[in-house]
């Protein structure tokens with residue numbers, strides 16, 4: 001078989017992931033380390049299953065980072081982002097500047113002059129969005145102060161790539177800095193204008209164009225078309241950003257934030273999530289495969305020393321800034337550990353620097369290896385932090401716990417189906433300050449509800465990913481209120497299987513539908529018309545002269561008996577003969593049962609109140 | 621004395637089985653100038669509209685609770701009515717002065733005979749003693765508590781004539797309340813209002 005075929009490559013990568021990630025997880029190392037090790041194993045230095053092409057793969061897989069930022073953006077309300085501005089510019093700016101200056105200072109002391117060390121410092125100041133965010137997210141730490149500070153700094157680094165690219169040529173060894181190709185084409189102000197224009201275009205499209213477009217696509221009811229549209233959106237935004245020389249990840253992030261309030265948010269999340277997961281995995285594998293162990297073998301001391309130095313310097317700067325910005329100690333440490341590695345951008349910037357004679361290859365090549373190794377260290381640093389550092393804080397702490405910031409949707413109730421039925425349920429809950437996350441498949445419907453000011457998300461609740469995105473893992477109660485009977489049962493099964501902790505409350509069309517729920521162990525089912533037909537019946541009785549309270553009681557008694565008999569009958573549903581015999585008996589017994597009920601209420605109990613009642617048999 | 625606005629709040633959970641109260645209530649409805657409300661008919665599911673009940677109270681001077689005696693007290697809905705409508709800040713407590721000066725009256729039918737409500741009878745306590753929770757409720761709200769209108773031995777009344785007489789008495793007492801002839805001054809010393817109607821000039 002041709003080992004260069006696409007299928008073979010796909011097979012190797014997928015197999016590596018499928019085998020190594022579960023093992024890594026089992027050992028408590030997190031998925032990132034698992035992917036990395038898988039990459040090392042299939043890479044040229046161990047099994048040699050993937051060779052030259054792993055670089056291409058890495059390039060392709062970097063798109064996973066873009067998707068990740070899109071997803072992070074989706075979960076971030078613009079208001080939350082606004083609150084982050086201090087960290088974004090203050091903390092982020094100082095981190096980049098501080099790291100660059102620290103490296104420059106070391107270079108000066110080592111007698112390397114100032115230009116080259118400053119360039120290296122700027123390049124190494126970048127951290128790895130992929131490694132840091134994935135590791136934070138996996139541990140549920142993104143919403144903590146340390147996590148959100150890390151995120152803010154990563155965002156700033158993404159932003160700062162553009163000025164750094166502009167600055168590097170001026171640091172060239174030969175003082176006559178040739179202007180770069182990208183910069184030569186257009187003057188600075190025009191470029192700036194283009195960038196602002198592009199961002200505005202993304203924001204405007206997100207606000208005004210995307211919802212109608214998605215609605216149209218949703219109306220076709222072709223699920224794959226929606227997925228295609230979601231991917232198209234992310235790819236399109238990335239392309240636009242690259243066109244104006246901005247980081248694609250940043251553009252995707254902006255697009256995500258703009259769509260954070262959209263009713264399609266959960267559906268988009270559910271659609272993009274698997275792609276992001278796969279691509280990021282691929283990215284981590286390719287980083288693992290690309291680690292140049294050759295260089296490491298020839299100069300082990302130098303490389304190891306540089307990796308340690310890089311991590312130590314970055315860590316020190318981060319820790320200092322973290323404390324300066326008043327992060328609580330455990331958060332400052334988490335923040336420092338998560339950003340102490342080199343980033344994806346370093347690869348780009350290093351090759352850019354070589355091209356512009358800022359750095360000689362003899363310096364750049366070892367640095368590539370150092371950055372890759374430092375990335376590989378990230379999951380290990382997280383482990384160290386978790387196992388040995390944080391427990392120390394835990395012992396002295398015991399104080400206030402920070403609030404969740406990034407996750408806006410921690411509703412205890414999920415309502416699937418927001419038609420006439422679910423709508424009432426949702427409003428009742430809302431009026432009583434119980435938040436619910438609502439999913440509905442009818443695009444038009446969602447639109448109307450949104451206009452009425454309700455938060456309804458478009459999507460097919462029978463999709464597992466969508467349930468995840470809607471927060472099923474954290475919710476307590478799941479309300480099935482969709483009108484498609486088969487789907488409702490299917491959904492109940494899905495929820496029972498994947499979220500056994502959720503208590504299900506289901507809308508049942510009629511008796512048979514109710515039996516289906518009961519046979520699956522869903523005991524809280526509600527026949528959709530029972531309540532209103534009883535209300536109507538009671539009102540008719542009252543209109544005919546029955547005292548209102550008596551009609552009310554009669555309807556309630558009817559309901560009680562009927563529900564009880566329904567639950568008994570459900571047990572016999574499979575057995576045709578027994579079912580109909582019981583049904584006949586029940587119907588006969590039913591009315592006399594109701595009559596006795598009514599007769600007994602406030603009936604004989606008045607007899608004993610007069611010890612010698614007239615007409616009493618004993619007295620004659 | 622100018623005419624008093626009388627409100628009869630009637631509570632019987634099973635009027636379809638009532639012999640006496642139903643007749644009494646019909647009699648009340650026939651007295652001009654008396655407002656009547658059948659609570660169980662108005663709130664079959666116990667969802668009392670507190671605001672409108674309070675407004676209704678403000679429009680009247682004499683409040684009559686008409687009900688059968690159930691376990692030495694009122695049926696559940698009338699208790700619910702008290703629990704909800706007599707709010708803090710409205711009926712009692714700080715600034716709770718809205719009912720001040722009004723009169724409260726129980727119009728009750730009992731299964732037991734008059735003799736049964738005495739130390740020597742099997743209910744041991746007198747009606748006035750058993751009704752002290754209502755009396756104190758009135759006091760707390762700054763209302764005047766009138767002696768109750770009581771029809772004893774309601775279960776025993778097989779002859780319509782007896783029921784009719786009780787209904788007639790009831791109508792006369794309500795009219796007397798409306799006209800200001802039945803007050804603490806005129807009736808305060810009575811055990812029950814309907815003990816001696818002629819003494820009240822009715």
Ligand SMILES: Cc1cc2nc3c(=O)[nH]c(=O)nc-3n(C[C@H](O)[C@H](O)[C@H](O)COP(=O)(O)O)c2cc1C
Pocket residue numbers: 602603605606609637638639640641642688689690691692693729730731732733774775
């Ligand atoms: C639940 C219940 C409790 C009762 N408690 C008493 C009581 O405590 N004292 C009493 O004398 N009669 C009591 N009775 C008898 C009622 O007072 C009597 O049935 C009623 O006054 C008859 O009036 P009606 O024909 O309008 O229903 C009770 C009756 C019932 C149904």
